[in-house]
Amino acid sequence: MKSEIVIFILTHGRPDNVITYNTLKKMNYKEDIYIIIDNEDKTAEKYYENFGDKVVMFNKEKIAKTFDTADNFKERRTIVFARNACFEIAEKLGYKYFIEFDDDYEEFYFSFKKNMEYNSAHKRIKDFYRTLQLFLKCFKSMPIKSLAFSQGGDFIGGSNSTAWEKLILRKCMNSFICSIDRPFKFVGKINEDVNTYAGHAKTGDLFFTSALIRLKQKATQSNQGGMTDVYLDKGTYIKSFYTIIFAPSCCKIGLMGVAQMRLHHKIRWNNAVPVIIDEKYRKSQNG
Numbered sequence: 504m505k506s507e508i509v510i511f512i513l514t515h516g517r518p519d520n521v522i523t524y525n526t527l528k529k530m531n532y533k534e535d536i537y538i539i540i541d542n543e544d545k546t547a548e549k550y551y552e553n554f555g556d557k558v559v560m561f562n563k564e565k566i567a568k569t570f571d572t573a574d575n576f577k578e579r580r581t582i583v584f585a586r587n588a589c590f591e592i593a594e595k596l597g598y599k600y601f602i603e604f605d606d607d608y609e610e611f612y613f614s615f616k617k618n619m620e621y622n623s624a625h626k627r628i629k630d631f632y633r634t635l636q637l638f639l640k641c642f643k644s645m646p647i648k649s650l651a652f653s654q655g656g657d658f659i660g661g662s663n664s665t666a667w668e669k670l671i672l673r674k675c676m677n678s679f680i681c682s683i684d685r686p687f688k689f690v691g692k693i694n695e696d697v698n699t700y701a702g703h704a705k706t707g708d709l710f711f712t713s714a715l716i717r718l719k720q721k722a723t724q725s726n727q728g729g730m731t732d733v734y735l736d737k738g739t740y741i742k743s744f745y746t747i748i749f750a751p752s753c754c755k756i757g758l759m760g761v762a763q764m765r766l767h768h769k770i771r772w773n774n775a776v777p778v779i780i781d782e783k784y785r786k787s788q789n790g
Contacts, residue, residue, distance in 0.1 A: 506534040506632070508639050508680070509598040513539045513585040514606035518549035522721065523608040530611065530631035539585050539592065559596075561588035570688040573698070573748045583695035586679070587688060594683045600639055602680040610719040614653065614667070621662035634716065642680045647709040648687050649700075651675045653717040666714040673772060675700045675710035678718060691745040697768055702749035704776045743768040750775065 510532075512523050527536060538554045540547055541563040550558045566584045586603060593601040611628040615621065628634050642650045654677060657666035666672060676696040681687075687708065691698035700710035746754045746768045753775035759767035 506636070507598075508534075508600040508602060508635060509593060509596060510534070510536045510604060510635075511539050511589050511592070511601055512536060512604050512606050513582055513589075514550075515540060515544050515580070515582075515585075516546050517606055518546045518553050521553075521606045523604050523606050524554075526608050526610065527631060530628060532631045532635075534632060535596075535598075537592070537596070539589065541584060541588075543579065559592050561585065561592065571690045572692040573690065573745050574692055576692070578692070581692050581695070583689050583692055586695060590681065590683055590686055593681075599684060600642075600680065600682050602635070602638075602678060604678055605720060607721045608718050609721060611652070612717050612719065614658070614715055614717050621667050623661055628716070638680060638713070638716065641713065642682075645709070645711070647711055648685050648703065649675050649679045649681050649710050651680070651710075651712045652678045653712050653714045655717060655719060657712070657714065658717070666712075670714045672712040672714065673700070673704070673710065673776070674712050674770075676712065677720070690749060694742045694745045694768070697743075697746045697770075698749045701746055701754060701770055701775060705750065705752075707777050740766045746770075 510527065512521060514521055521538065524536060524538070536557060538550060538558045540550050540558060540560050542560055543563050544550070544560075547558075547560065561584075563579055563584045566588045567579065570583075570587055572583070582605070589601055589603055593599070610625075611631060611634070613622060613626045613628060616626075638650070638652075651674075653666055653672070657672065658664045661667070674697070679696075687699070687703060689695045689699045690702055704710065740756070743756050743766060747756070750770070753771045755769050755771075756766055757769040759765055759769075
């Protein structure tokens with residue numbers, strides 16, 4: 504029996520440097536892994552040479568007509584097109600569940616020890632199949648649109664970080680476990696992950712990140728190809744402004760960092776999502 508969930512690695516222009524694929528194989532993952540590329544990738548032939556029938560190509564122009572890119576630029580060197588294409592690809596391959604990975608993940612870690620204490624030692628995951636099955640079980644148990652692994656930046660402050668204190672975060676970035684039965688559209692040509700969870704959250708859709716598992720990826724602008732050129736061209740200022748377009752009532756631009764500050768989006772969650780009102784405020788039926 505094949506696994507219920509398939510792994511998609513979204514990539515462009517890096518046929519000889521799909522780091523995530525090698526990382527998964529190092530963790531002895533033997534289930535289906537598909538390499539998702541677009542028809543505008545000039546290195547497509549090399550992808551087929553390296554990965555054979557595990558390469559799936561989609562039509563970028565066709566997908567572009569199915570969602571709001573939030574601009575009228577002709578630039579299409581971003582991952583959002585592949586993110587949206589994965590729902591249709593999964594269905595054609597016969598999978599209900601899939602998880603989207605970028606192509607530059609170097610490691611996957613557990614954030615906790617056996618007694619659920621914070622693990623600062625970054626314990627590497629050795630059996631990724633079992634880990635992914637448990638992650639899928641968690642996703643299936645909740646009425647949510649998507650669930651993501653955490654990232655290193657979520658744990659600034661270690662055991663005192665917001666991620667570890669809450670364990671579940673309202674954001675959802677970078678890696679996405681999804682179901683064809685819970686469809687949604689990624690929006691905005693840049694900063695698509697934040698645009699999506701902030702924009703859809705306004706209407707009650709739930710997107711979460713689990714702090715129990717984290718991934719490590721190469722620095723955004725240190726790996727040639729993929730989104731790197733776009734970030735170098737546009738910078739984080741324009742990147743963050745896409746989210747303001749989709750969620751102006753709860754998002755603004757601010758400074759982020761410790762030693763080296765950079766412009767970044769800031770979301771005020773009390774303004775972003777429906778809030779459960781305490782039962783004490785319920786009006787009785789008698790007036």
